[in-house]
Amino acid sequence: MYKKLFYSSILILLQLTSLAQISGIKTIGGSGADYASINAAVAALNSSGVNGPVIFNVASGTYTGNFIINDISGADSINTISFVSASHDSSLVIVQSASSSSSSNNYLVKLNAAKYISFKWITFERTGIDNNSTVVELAGVCNHNSFEHCVIKNNSTSSSAFSTALVYGTNTGNNISYITFNNNVFQNGSMGIYMQGASSTSLNAGAVITNNTFTNQYRWTIALYYQNAPIINGNIISTSSSYYDFRAIYNLYSKNGLQVQNNKIYAVKGFGIRMESCIGSNFAGLITNNFISFTGSGAYAFHYSNSGSHNIYYNSINLAGGSSTGMFINGQTSSNIRFQNNIVKISSTGNCMNIDQSTNFPFLISDNNDYYFPLGYLGKWKNNSNISSLSAWRTASNWDYYSVNYDPNFVSNTDLHINGYSSISKKGTSSLTTPNVSIDIDGISRNSITPDIGADEFSFEDLGISSINVNTSYCSGESETISAYVTNHGNIPFNTNVDFRYKFGSNPDIVESMALNLNAGDSQLVTFTTPLNLNIIGNTTLSVKHLLTSDQNTSNDERTNTILVKQTPIINWPLDTVVCANNSIILDAGAGMDSYLWSTGATSQTITVDSSGIGFGARYFSVNVTSNSCSISDSVLVNFIYCAGIENAINTNDISIYPNPTTGIAYINSSILNNSTVSIYSTSGKLVKETLISNNIIDISELTNGLYFIIINSGNSQISRSILKR
Numbered sequence: 001m002y003k004k005l006f007y008s009s010i011l012i013l014l015q016l017t018s019l020a021q022i023s024g025i026k027t028i029g030g031s032g033a034d035y036a037s038i039n040a041a042v043a044a045l046n047s048s049g050v051n052g053p054v055i056f057n058v059a060s061g062t063y064t065g066n067f068i069i070n071d072i073s074g075a076d077s078i079n080t081i082s083f084v085s086a087s088h089d090s091s092l093v094i095v096q097s098a099s100s101s102s103s104s105n106n107y108l109v110k111l112n113a114a115k116y117i118s119f120k121w122i123t124f125e126r127t128g129i130d131n132n133s134t135v136v137e138l139a140g141v142c143n144h145n146s147f148e149h150c151v152i153k154n155n156s157t158s159s160s161a162f163s164t165a166l167v168y169g170t171n172t173g174n175n176i177s178y179i180t181f182n183n184n185v186f187q188n189g190s191m192g193i194y195m196q197g198a199s200s201t202s203l204n205a206g207a208v209i210t211n212n213t214f215t216n217q218y219r220w221t222i223a224l225y226y227q228n229a230p231i232i233n234g235n236i237i238s239t240s241s242s243y244y245d246f247r248a249i250y251n252l253y254s255k256n257g258l259q260v261q262n263n264k265i266y267a268v269k270g271f272g273i274r275m276e277s278c279i280g281s282n283f284a285g286l287i288t289n290n291f292i293s294f295t296g297s298g299a300y301a302f303h304y305s306n307s308g309s310h311n312i313y314y315n316s317i318n319l320a321g322g323s324s325t326g327m328f329i330n331g332q333t334s335s336n337i338r339f340q341n342n343i344v345k346i347s348s349t350g351n352c353m354n355i356d357q358s359t360n361f362p363f364l365i366s367d368n369n370d371y372y373f374p375l376g377y378l379g380k381w382k383n384n385s386n387i388s389s390l391s392a393w394r395t396a397s398n399w400d401y402y403s404v405n406y407d408p409n410f411v412s413n414t415d416l417h418i419n420g421y422s423s424i425s426k427k428g429t430s431s432l433t434t435p436n437v438s439i440d441i442d443g444i445s446r447n448s449i450t451p452d453i454g455a456d457e458f459s460f461e462d463l464g465i466s467s468i469n470v471n472t473s474y475c476s477g478e479s480e481t482i483s484a485y486v487t488n489h490g491n492i493p494f495n496t497n498v499d500f501r502y503k504f505g506s507n508p509d510i511v512e513s514m515a516l517n518l519n520a521g522d523s524q525l526v527t528f529t530t531p532l533n534l535n536i537i538g539n540t541t542l543s544v545k546h547l548l549t550s551d552q553n554t555s556n557d558e559r560t561n562t563i564l565v566k567q568t569p570i571i572n573w574p575l576d577t578v579v580c581a582n583n584s585i586i587l588d589a590g591a592g593m594d595s596y597l598w599s600t601g602a603t604s605q606t607i608t609v610d611s612s613g614i615g616f617g618a619r620y621f622s623v624n625v626t627s628n629s630c631s632i633s634d635s636v637l638v639n640f641i642y643c644a645g646i647e648n649a650i651n652t653n654d655i656s657i658y659p660n661p662t663t664g665i666a667y668i669n670s671s672i673l674n675n676s677t678v679s680i681y682s683t684s685g686k687l688v689k690e691t692l693i694s695n696n697i698i699d700i701s702e703l704t705n706g707l708y709f710i711i712i713n714s715g716n717s718q719i720s721r722s723i724l725k726r
Contacts, residue, residue: 021074023052027086030059038083038095042067045081049073055082058122060092066105071113077144085121090151090185094123099133099154106132106163113140119147126154131163138169138176138195143206146180153187160219160243165191178206186212190219192237197226200253200277210234220247227254229283238266242296246270257283260290262441262455266414269296269321271303279333280309284433287312289441289455291416297321301344306331308362311338313437314428316408316416316454319346326371326379330356339366341428343408343416343454346376351386353379355397366399368429370453372407402429408454418458421520425459425492426450447550461548462489463498463516464556466523468544473564474534475630482510483527484544488518489553499547504532504563505540511547534565569593569627571634584610587636593625599635609638639681639709657698657710661724664701668693668712676714682706700725 027033028041035041041056051074075081085093097108108124111117126133133154136147156164166189169176176195186192192214197204207230214221214237221237224230230251237248248265249272251258257280265272272292278285287310292301301317304310304327317326326344329337344352352371355362359382371378371393377386381396390405406423410416418424428451430436439445440457452459466485474480482502488494494516501511514526532542545558571589588606589596596603599622609621622635655673657666673693680689680700688703693712700708705725712719 020048021051022048022054023050023079025055025057028056028058028083029061029063033059037065038063039065039067041083042069045072046070050075050079050081053078053080053082055084057084057086058093059086060089062094062096064096066097066108066110068107068110068112069114069117071115071141072117075114075116077116080116080118082118082120083122084119088121088149090121090123090149093121094125096125096127099126099128099130099156101130101132103132103163106134107137107168108135110137110139111142111145113142115142115144117145119150121149123151124153125151129155131156131159131161133164133189134166134168135189136167138167138179141175142169143175143177143179145178146182147184148180148182149184151185151187153185154189156190156218157188157216158218159190161190162194164189165194166217167191167193167195169195175204177204180206180208180210181212182208182210184212186214186217186221188216188218190217191223192217192221194220194223195225195227197253199226202226203228203253203255205229207231212236214238216240218243219245220250223247223250223252224254225252227251227258229256229258230254231259232263233259233261234263236264236266238264240268241270242268243270244298247274248272248292250274250276251278252276254278255281256285258285260285260287262289264291264441266291266293267295267299269294269299272299272301272317274300274303274305275307275310276305277333278307278310280336284336284338285310286435286437288314288437289439290315291441291455292316293318293320293414293416294324295320295413297323299324300328301325302327304329304331304334304337304362306333308334309336311433311435312340312342313338313432314341314440314451314453314455316343316410316441316456317345318410318413318416319350320413322347322349324350325354326350326352328354328356329362330358332358332360334359334362336364337362337366338364338433340368340432341451341453343370343372343424345370345372345408345410348375350376351379352377353381353393355379355381357382363399366397367402368427368453369400369403370408370424370427371400371403371405373405374407378405402427404453416454417456418452418454421492422458424453426452428453445552447552449550459492460490460552461492461494461550462553462556463487463494463518463546463548463551464489464553465544465546465559468542468559468561469525470532470542470561470563472561473566473629475566475568476534476537477568478534479531480534481527482532482542482544483525484559485523485525486516486518486546487523488516488520489556491520493520494518500526500528500544501547502528502532502542502544504534504542505536507533507536534563537565537567539564566628566630568630568632569625571623571625571632584608585638587621587623587638589623589625593627595626597624599623610640655712655719655721657721657723661726662700663726664699666698666700666723668696668698670696673712673714673719676712679711679713681709681711698723 028035124135135152152166203226205228209232211234216239218241378393387393409419409422411419441455444457446457464487466487469483497513499513501509503509510530543560586608618639620635624633656669676693707724710721
């Protein structure tokens, strides 16, 4: 009896507990909300836990008071917990608490061993000017949490104290891992984000800080201690801080494949990217596509101390103040650094490079960089001597044989895009060790063969075919020289050979290499040496295309024209022939032409010619015919010879010579003509052979190939025929 009551009580308690757990979409604030405040919702989470994914839609308004989110029962990668502005506008949901003179409970939001918590489109603000004004504290075994599209700010603008950091995370022996800050705005504070792992041998993992805007941090902006492969990409960091030790991105014992890419740093003095004891042990670090700009004196763009195994590619550095340094390296374990395709521009009394004497072999490679130091020095190589030329630097360091010394032509001291054209165009190397950086700081694809130096891929190659110089119609059998205008739509001069191709219908491609000499905006006529044979009747497409593989705009690479090829007329022309004097022959140029013009002046389809006014001998008659605007001319040779008899002695229509054409031996089909005399004339009227017909055979084997006229003399009759020898 008592056992039944006991188990029934336990069952009821479990059911009540299950009913109290939170899941689904809940509302905070506003009329009819599930929870009146964020604090009330957090209290329910801490006490009840969750049994499914939870989304808290937070109504617009200002919510005061700080809160702690503990390790929520039931929260995991599936049962996540999200606090989301219902309006998706961070300016409409504000969570506030005042700064304090006491260090106790110095937070607005504390994630105390909390897991799988996310905040989106919310402003978190500490008001007032007291020194304890941390906004977000990360504590305990705190992981898989995120802040996205939020504003995190306080009013501290000149304090270097850790207590005024916007995000502060530190532990001893615990684990703050897989924390994401994406697309947030961080305003003021001594530090933007400070996160510390357990120790140099117990690293935190999964820190992702991407696409955030940090403004006016006084001491450090992003500071990460004891991290494994953190990602710091796409952030904008700007400050007017005059703090001597300002650090925009600072890593201490951040190891393996850390990433610092596509960041923009604008500061007065201090350090841009500082690495201490950061070794890319298993995977090389990747430091690429960063803008680093300092306007004050004594600044360091890169500062490496006992750090290495990093690939430092495609960064743009501008140090406008005096006594500044582009890359500083010290420490015996600073090694295996690849420093390529970087711009380092310094002002007076500074050094592009300063390799301290405490280092051994810092570089795996240093080359294809642009060092510009008009009033300073290229650098120091393991001593205190200033090196004042690129050639002397090469001798001292044995590096940078393909590096250059040009003004990069930045837009301004703070905008490190290239203004128009620069001599560093296409001076970079594409043979960077994997992973290769295929896009620039703006997401523009780099030239895969000859990239630009620096974070900005400014050499925009764009050749376009502007026009093709051809007519719209032709007659078949004609040929045309193909030429086209090519325009440089890019922003750099173009002086090289480029392959061009033209194609006409189904004909084979014609490809030729041509030399270009084009400034930006100019055009040039290119001409193919191989003419186009117009052999396809009808409307046919002619295309001209350049074959430049590095062209970045393919929409204008090719131009096409449609050409009408009309059939040239065909003349029904007789073979050159022999005619007996006083006889005539009709020459017919063929029906259906638009016009005819004979050499005799006649304009009819046919003419009748005889020996009147000619006498004996050969004469050419020519005709020009036109059809559909296409014309052609041809001629025929008529040879008038003396004929002693008349062909009516026999039925000449029955006489034939075969085969015709012949290779030498021809037969005559009439035995009546056997033993008759045969006179053979060339087309010029010259007698070339006389013989007898024997066994009905005419042998012209010894004559050269061509057309001949045959006169057969049989009694009082003469018979004329023509024969072609091949």
